[in-house]
Amino acid sequence: MATVVELPLDLFKGPTDPDWCPGCGDFGVLKAVQTAAARQGVHPHNLMVVSGIGCSSNLPGFIHAYGIHSLHGRAVPVATGAHLANTDLKVVITGGDGDGYGIGVGHLIHAMRRNLDMTYLVMDNQIYGLTTGQASPTTTVGHKTKSTPRGNVEMPLNPLALAITSGATYVARGFSGEAKQLADLIAGAIAHKGFALIDIFSPCVTYNKINTYPWFKERVYKLEDEGWDPGDAQKSLQKSFEWGDRIPLGVLYKADHSTYEDSEPIFKKGPLVQQPLGISKELFAELIDEMI
Amino acid sequence: MQEVTIGIAGAAGDGLDKSGDSLAKTAGRLGLHVYAYNSYQSIIRGGHIWLRVRLGENKVYSHGDHLSALVALNQDSIERHANEVEEGGAVVFNGDRIKCGADMVRPGVQVLPMPIAQVTSDVVKEFGPIQPVMQNTVMMGAIMYLAQIDLSEAEKVLADTFQHKGQKVIDLNVGLLKCGYDYARANVKPITGEWKFSRQRRPFVTGNEAIAIGATAAGCKFYSAYPMTPASSILHWMANHSEKVGVVVKQGEDELAVVNMAIGAGIAGVRSMCATSGGGFALMTEAIGMAGIMEVPVVCVEVQRGGPSTGLPTKTEQADLNQVFGASQGDFPRMIVVPRDVVDAFYTTVEAFNMSEKYQLPVLLMSDLLLSEHPETIDADALKHDVKIERGELVRQWGEDAGRYKRFAFTKSGVSPRALPGTENTLYVSASDDHDEESILISDMFTSAPVRRKIQEKRQRKLEYLLKELPAPQLEGPADADVTLIGWGSTYGVIREAVEKLNGDGVKANYLIVKYIYPFHAKEVSALLSRCKKKISVEANYTSQFARYLRSETGIAMDAHINRYDGEPLEPNQVAQRVKDILAGKPLNLELSEAEAREVAYHYLRTHYGEKLRPAKLTREKANGRQEDFWRVELVERATGQKQAEMEIGVDTGATYSYKAMQPA
Numbered sequence: 043m044a045t046v047v048e049l050p051l052d053l054f055k056g057p058t059d060p061d062w063c064p065g066c067g068d069f070g071v072l073k074a075v076q077t078a079a080a081r082q083g084v085h086p087h088n089l090m091v092v093s094g095i096g097c098s099s100n101l102p103g104f105i106h107a108y109g110i111h112s113l114h115g116r117a118v119p120v121a122t123g124a125h126l127a128n129t130d131l132k133v134v135i136t137g138g139d140g141d142g143y144g145i146g147v148g149h150l151i152h153a154m155r156r157n158l159d160m161t162y163l164v165m166d167n168q169i170y171g172l173t174t175g176q177a178s179p180t181t182t183v184g185h186k187t188k189s190t191p192r193g194n195v196e197m198p199l200n201p202l203a204l205a206i207t208s209g210a211t212y213v214a215r216g217f218s219g220e221a222k223q224l225a226d227l228i229a230g231a232i233a234h235k236g237f238a239l240i241d242i243f244s245p246c247v248t249y250n251k252i253n254t255y256p257w258f259k260e261r262v263y264k265l266e267d268e269g270w271d272p273g274d275a276q277k278s279l280q281k282s283f284e285w286g287d288r289i290p291l292g293v294l295y296k297a298d299h300s301t302y303e304d305s306e307p308i309f310k311k312g313p314l315v316q317q318p319l320g321i322s323k324e325l326f327a328e329l330i331d332e333m334i
Numbered sequence: 335m336q337e338v339t340i341g342i343a344g345a346a347g348d349g350l351d352k353s354g355d356s357l358a359k360t361a362g363r364l365g366l367h368v369y370a371y372n373s374y375q376s377i378i379r380g381g382h383i384w385l386r387v388r389l390g391e392n393k394v395y396s397h398g399d400h401l402s403a404l405v406a407l408n409q410d411s412i413e414r415h416a417n418e419v420e421e422g423g424a425v426v427f428n429g430d431r432i433k434c435g436a437d438m439v440r441p442g443v444q445v446l447p448m449p450i451a452q453v454t455s456d457v458v459k460e461f462g463p464i465q466p467v468m469q470n471t472v473m474m475g476a477i478m479y480l481a482q483i484d485l486s487e488a489e490k491v492l493a494d495t496f497q498h499k500g501q502k503v504i505d506l507n508v509g510l511l512k513c514g515y516d517y518a519r520a521n522v523k524p525i526t527g528e529w530k531f532s533r534q535r536r537p538f539v540t541g542n543e544a545i546a547i548g549a550t551a552a553g554c555k556f557y558s559a560y561p562m563t564p565a566s567s568i569l570h571w572m573a574n575h576s577e578k579v580g581v582v583v584k585q586g587e588d589e590l591a592v593v594n595m596a597i598g599a600g601i602a603g604v605r606s607m608c609a610t611s612g613g614g615f616a617l618m619t620e621a622i623g624m625a626g627i628m629e630v631p632v633v634c635v636e637v638q639r640g641g642p643s644t645g646l647p648t649k650t651e652q653a654d655l656n657q658v659f660g661a662s663q664g665d666f667p668r669m670i671v672v673p674r675d676v677v678d679a680f681y682t683t684v685e686a687f688n689m690s691e692k693y694q695l696p697v698l699l700m701s702d703l704l705l706s707e708h709p710e711t712i713d714a715d716a717l718k719h720d721v722k723i724e725r726g727e728l729v730r731q732w733g734e735d736a737g738r739y740k741r742f743a744f745t746k747s748g749v750s751p752r753a754l755p756g757t758e759n760t761l762y763v764s765a766s767d768d769h770d771e772e773s774i775l776i777s778d779m780f781t782s783a784p785v786r787r788k789i790q791e792k793r794q795r796k797l798e799y800l801l802k803e804l805p806a807p808q809l810e811g812p813a814d815a816d817v818t819l820i821g822w823g824s825t826y827g828v829i830r831e832a833v834e835k836l837n838g839d840g841v842k843a844n845y846l847i848v849k850y851i852y853p854f855h856a857k858e859v860s861a862l863l864s865r866c867k868k869k870i871s872v873e874a875n876y877t878s879q880f881a882r883y884l885r886s887e888t889g890i891a892m893d894a895h896i897n898r899y900d901g902e903p904l905e906p907n908q909v910a911q912r913v914k915d916i917l918a919g920k921p922l923n924l925e926l927s928e929a930e931a932r933e934v935a936y937h938y939l940r941t942h943y944g945e946k947l948r949p950a951k952l953t954r955e956k957a958n959g960r961q962e963d964f965w966r967v968e969l970v971e972r973a974t975g976q977k978q979a980e981m982e983i984g985v986d987t988g989a990t991y992s993y994k995a996m997q998p999a
Binding site for chain 1: 359362363535536537538539543547550551552553555556558575576577578579580581582584586587588590591592594595596597598599600601602603604605606620621624628714717719720721723725754755756757758759760761762763764765766767772774775778779
């Protein structure tokens with residue numbers, strides 16, 4: 043394994059400053075991504091940050107890296123295509139709970155099932171912020187939003203349970219209020235071979251007045267402080283349902299399974315983007331001959 | 335020119351496509367030209383499958399509208415098709431199971447009931463009992479004799495087909511083929527004279543295979559798809575050849591994933607393609623616009639089938655043009671191109687990749703079930719491996735001191751040299767929000783009307799240069815024609831043959847096939863159409879979508895339209911006849927013909943009463959109090975021929991008014 047050479051953090055400073063609301067949790071996530079990439083020695087030109095649509099999906103514009111700011115809900119398949127086309131790129135997907143667990147949840151499940159070697163950071167604020175405050179897939183029951191004036195009646199989705207049962211091999215939860223741990227979690231996800239999902243509490247200071255920084259601070263604890271062993275899928279699944287007075291942060295589940303890329307023989311010749319175009323005369327003749 | 339058309343009819347699961355394939359491949363190896371069309375249904379077992387294989391000494395451009403011989407694999411097929419066989423032809427079937435009375439065929443048609451058990455007795459003695467599906471091989475043997483196809487070549491085709499199953503299976507099949515051939519030789523006369531076999535081996539290729547191979551030759555490295563008829567056979571070809579040709583094939587969870595994966599791969603710098611049919615394309619449309627605004631090269635194939643909605647999953651139509659035009663919100667540059675035949679499908683796919691990279695835009699390649707699924711023979715050297723690959727302006731290196739790289743630099747041509755992710759010092763974001771030259775959004779914090787104006791103009795400007803590179807369509811056939819047929823895509827073959835027939839019949843006709851739908855040669859086509867006398871559009875849709883587009887682009891309206899929208903392909907005589915009627919001022923007759931009324935009765939019986947009855951005699955009667963004239967259909971028992979029931983079918987609306995069972999005698 044190649045030795046990791048840490049890079050200076052300011053190398054990742056983006057061309058424009060974030061336009062998130064002051065106090066938004068996403069600032070912390072951006073900083074953590076930059077810190078993790080620097081620590082893992084991923085050069086900006088080898089980093090591909092892919093997002094969908096939403097406040098948090100604006101992140102690729104605020105970091106010095108290649109980026110794709112794609113359609114609402116489609117970050118995962120766009121990232122999949124980019125990643126399979128150039129497996130030398132480190133692909134980090136960033137987005138929100140509406141983007142990843144709502145409109146894009148179908149793609150998320152299948153990407154995890156494939157155990158593609160990508161990292162997905164969901165900035166979960168339990169609300170639709172960019173559209174000014176409607177219920178999201180992780181909004182808690184009873185929460186009154188612009189679209190649920192009598193209180194939300196739908197069960198919030200459990201992203202960690204979904205990830206474990208769908209086949210993700212690095213499942214974690216972070217909190218933008220825990221900067222150091224978050225950077226560690228992201229660095230671990232980037233280093234992990236396989237699909238990593240980190241659900242990150244990233245409070246929306248404007249539209250979610252329930253799940254605020256103080257609300258989380260009172261409840262969260264770190265799995266590593268309790269000596270959690272993330273190696274048992276059954277136990278991790280059980281743990282993923284812990285919610286309420288105590289909410290765990292950290293790596294909930296981690297496994298070493300073969301990735302989608304391992305099963306593709308074409309990658310043995312290197313990244314697709316570096317492979318020559320066209321077809322030899324002999325092979326072409328063989329293809330035509332099949333039809334005679 | 336000598337030609338024959340063999341029809342093979344049966345149910346799904348009868349294996350008739352394999353039989354047709356052996357016949358076509360044999361003919362192709364002998365140097366004959368073949369065009370086949372399989373009219374099938376969305377069913378895995380049962381139903382009615384109707385495969386026509388047309389063979390000719392010269393190139394044949396459609397499945398035509400003649401029938402020289404019928405192989406019927408069940409009773410239903412005899413009833414439906416025996417009377418289509420033309421004088422001098424033959425009807426072949428398993429005489430142990432199926433009947434065909436002399437009254438069921440036209441005069442001068444030979445009826446060959448094959449006593450399969452007796453014919454195959456020697457083979458059974460040697461190899462043991464044969465499976466029902468193997469009767470097909472016996473009957474194909476008979477067809478080889480009737481159509482005067484070289485038996486030894488057919489044996490070689492079977493040997494190649496069954497090579498993977500071992501010599502015993504080859505010997506069994508060759509044995510069955512031979513005994514069918516010998517039985518026919520002893521009992522019937524050939525339906526054709528001797529052929530001049532050039533023995534130039536011709537590949538037998540479908541449109542979808544041509545697209546897949548074209549993509550491979552063009553350097554496609556990533557193919558994504560979700561199964562959908564009639565695009566699935568591209569996926570199957572790609573999956574089967576993936577490792578060999580170096581194309582990563584990804585089946586997505588839905589078409590949203592498929593197109594977005596292809597776009598992601600395009601951004602990362604590999605040539606990528608996806609394909610679907612109309613329903614899947616409907617899901618892809620938002621992403622097509624994203625490829626437009628992000629200026630991503632990607633090829634998206636839309637293989638049309640009967641719509642709307644689930645529509646006719648296994649039938650052909652050309653009714654998605656409006657959808658492809660309408661794909662995605664907003665104005666953005668894209669190319670829409672429609673190949674006309676199998677060879678054209680290959681080269682059009684190559685061109686699609688080149689144009690998509692040169693002009694950094696999505697290319698929408700349209701096909702339809704007819705073009706994509708029908709196989710035809712092509713010349714062995716028609717497809718070349720060393721096609722031109724043009725990647726457009728790529729930035730491979732950018733010095734640290736070269737200043738900031740602008741991914742969307744405003745250039746005269748509108749094309750901004752593209753750096754691929756992974757390149758040092760050229761970092762950028764591909765954004766679905768509109769953006770400035772440096773790809774910084776102009777939609778959020780920084781908005782700028784003039785920047786938006788200039789980037790929109792830059793993107794659209796690419797089309798001007800693209801159009802200049804594309805050849806304008808030309809009239810084909812005599813320049814001073816009295817009537818011009820106008821079409822797009824797969825109808826080329828039928829239009830070409832209809833025009834040949836018209837000229838043969840003394841009607842001076844020519845035709846115009848448009849390939850580049852967008853950008854469009856409005857100036858050239860306007861000039862060309864304004865010189866034509868009578869203009870008739872020919873389309874496999876109801877609303878003449880292409881003719882409407884022509885009118886919007888040129889201001890020139892057609893004098894008449896020929897449309898077919900029943901799911902079956904247009905046929906040359908049908909088109910030629912309608913042209914003559916139009917020229918004679920005869921209005922379009924949409925009444926149910928007797929043959930169609932018979933089909934309606936069959937449909938009603940099958941859906942309500944199973945296989946016991948069949949329609950026999952049809953009489954047209956006056957309305958007599960109803961809103962329209964109607965067909966009175968006598969329904970008889972299949973086994974006895976006894977009248978059992980009667981139904982009435984409206985001549986105009988096709989309504990099934992009544993079904994009356996006879997009192998038991």
